[in-house]
Amino acid sequence: MTREEIIQNGTKVYSRPRLLNKNNMHYCPGCSHGVVHKLVAEIIDEMGLEHDAIGIAPVGCAVFAYNYIDIDWAEAAHGRAPALATAISRLRPDKVVFTYQGDGDLAAIGSAETIHACTRGENIVIIMINNGIYGMTGGQMSPCTLEGAKTATTPYGRRHDLNGFPLKVADVVSLLDGTCYVTRQAVHTPGAVRKAKAALKKAFKNAQEKKGTSFVEIVSTCNSGWKMSPEKSNKWMEENMFAHYPLGDLKDTTK
Amino acid sequence: MKAEVKLMKGNEAIARAAIRYGADGYFGYPITPQSEVLETLEAEMPWETTGMVVLQAESEVASINMVYGGAAAGKAVMTSSSSPGVSLMQEGISYLAASELPALIVNVMRGGPGLGTIQPSQADYFQATKGGGHGDYHIIVLAPSTVQEMADFVALGFDLAFKYRTPAMIMADGVVGQMMEKVVLPEQRPRRTNEQIARECPWALTGKPDSRKPNIITSLELDSAIMEKNNERFQETYRRIQENEVRYEERFTDDAEYLIVAFGSVARICLKAIEDARKKGIKVGLIRPITLWPFPYKEIARVAEHTKGILCVELNAGQMVEDVRLAVGDKVPVRHFGRMGGIVPAPQEVLDALEHDFHINSL
Incomplete structure (x- = not known):
């Protein structure tokens, strides 16, 4: 059977998302970003938001997110x-605006903007990739780095007496009245990917229906920064990251 | 709203002029001596009338980045602050310049450095005219000297910002911000529609229609060869602005033997000093730069030709005086008279400085 025959028979069960373009991704093999990009592209397409979604890229590994998903983007x-x-969503309430950030960008330098967007209940989606490290700059400690974890700036492991405790951002924003949906997901197994997609879709729906701020944390790996194989990173994440950042919904006022 | 004449503060004039211009959004944070801009906008509730968005942000950093977002969407957006707050905005202004986004920033200057004082100052001249943030860039800087100009420069600032796709700044001082004067407010202009924005700003984030590729607003370019080309494009824009947008006011220069160069509220104090000087038989003229960038170099050089000396009067330790010296070189002696820390000089002090610096009484 040729490839065309298989597709014509209606047996095709999976394809590359239409809005995920063919540009080669700059992400390291094993990185979670590619999977989350794919999910975002799928959701925008499935929800018919191609003409209405506006993405905001961060500074960090996802700074080039705009190179991969064919919608309008600003790089912050x-x-x-x-x-x-906040500004785009208020000036264009007819659009669906989302941010795509890492834990260094969002939880350290951007903590004030995060907390106040969430407390104002802006009708936006905030996606945080939490891999507990600054990937782009070469693997330094982020606010979400676990205690004991070795990074370029905690070469002997993070110590709370020196470097403070790992910040549970989702827990913090779940306490704010402006958030309608706060969830923590992962994309390390097919099952986790399906759950993460459902969570992201709910978040985009909330923004579309002006229900308030949705915050989706994706606990992720950074095998280059963690200096582990992709496989070992997934295992280390399950054993260590999930213990500090347990998966599941922290808040859902839309039920 | 029809055109009308009203008595108001400079800060209030900025707010009312912004509504009447048809501005789409204001994002700001309270700081003395400019909080009346935000206060007036919140009291006027323009979201009920023109649809203008007004938002008190969590910081000046957030304000300028909200402006960045709004500008990226092709909207006419603005912020206002005073010196320490404008320092916090410099990174964002650099991003606006690098992403070629139009925006209006108002700085009602107070005395510095540091937290300084809430009294008037012009000590942010270098910051505004020489770049301020990181990288090679300029922004258009307008210096109002009356409450009327506070109102008028909102429209001028927005128009220039959109014409050249660059941030523009109204650089006022605490005097112009706080004093009350008669103002003629223009008729209400309609806000631009989203369809108009899509047509007039083809670069703006509007949500990607089928008819075009995605619009990406970014200042990032890792390829140095392309980044140099981007810089060359910015510099070309700055050259066009320098050629076409120099604005200044010239008073009593025809027979002037001495010239005072001053901007903002200080130019008005100097006018009184010039009046007093002329009563004593000292022929003094005034050039008031209205655009501090682009600076009226040629115009000052032309007037300076037939003068014996130039006094640059500022509320700082000597900032614009450097540009005046660049304008005239060593052809005419240039002196500076400045008060700092929020002190505003009396006309007599200006006249004394002129007479002293150029030995006028001893002639």
Whole structure:
């Protein structure tokens, strides 16, 4: 059977998302970003938001997110994506605005913008890739780095007496009255990917229906920064990251 | 709203002029001496009338990045602050310049450095005219000296910002921000529609229609060869602005033997000093740069030709005086008279400085 015959028979069960273009991704093999990009592209297409979605890229590994998903994008200064999203969403309430940020961008330099966008209940989606490290700049400690984890700036492991405790951002924003949906997901197994997609879709729906701020944290790996194989990174994430950042919904006022 | 004449503060004039211009959004954070801009907008509730968005942000950093977002969407958006707050905005202004986005920023200057004082100052001249943030860029800087100009420069600032796709700044001082004067407010202009924006700003984020490729607003370019080309394009824009947008006011220069160069509220104090000087038989003229960038170099050089000396009067330790010296070189002696820390000089002090610096009484 040729490839064409298989497709014509209606047996095709999977294809590349239409809005995910053919540009070669700059992400390391094993990185979670590619999977989350794919999910975002699929959701925008499935929800018919191609003409209405506006993305805000961060500073960090996902700075080039705009190179991969064929919608309108702005690239924000470090940590300021929620400020851009706030303005665009208020000036264009007919659009669906989302930010796509890492934990360094969002939880450190952008903590004020994050908390205030969430507390104002801006009708936006905030996606945070939490891999507990600054990937782009070469693997330094982020606010979400686990205690004991070795990074370029905690070469002997993070110590809370020196470097403070890992920040549970989703827990913080779940306490704010402006958030309608706060969830923590992962994309390391097919099952987790399906759950993460459902969560992201719900978040985009909330923004479309003006229900408030949706915050989706994706606990992720950074095998280059963690200096582990992709496989070992997934295992380390399950054993260590999930213990500090348990998966599941933290808040859902839309039920 | 029809055109009308009203008595108001400079800060209030900025707010009312923004509504009447048909501005789409204002994002700001309270700081003395400019909080009346945000206060007036919140009291006027323009979202009920023109649909203008007004938002008190969590910081000046957030304000300027909200402006960045709004500008990226092709909207006419603005912020206002005072010196320390404008320092916080510099990174964002650099991003606006690099992404070629139009926006209006108002700085009602107070005395610095640091937290300084809430009294008037002109000590942010270098910051505004020489770049301010990182990288090679300029923004258009308008210096109002009356409450009427506070109102008028909102429209002028927005128009220039959109014409050249660059941020523009109204650089006022605490005097112009706080004093009350008669103002003629223009008729209400309609806000641009989303369809108009899509047509007039083909670069703007509107949501990607089938008819075009995605629009990406970014200042990032890792390929140095392309980044140099981008810089060359910015510099070309700055050259066009320098050629076409120099604005200044010239008073009593025809027979002037001495020239005062001053901007903003200080130019008005100097006018009184010039009046007093002329009563004593000292022929003094005034050039008031209205655009601090682009600076009226040629115009000052032309007037300076037939003068014996130039006094540059500023509320700082000597900033614009450097541009005046660049304009005239060593052809005419240039002196500076400045008060700092929020002190505003009396006309007599200006006249004394002129007479002293050029030995006028001893002639």
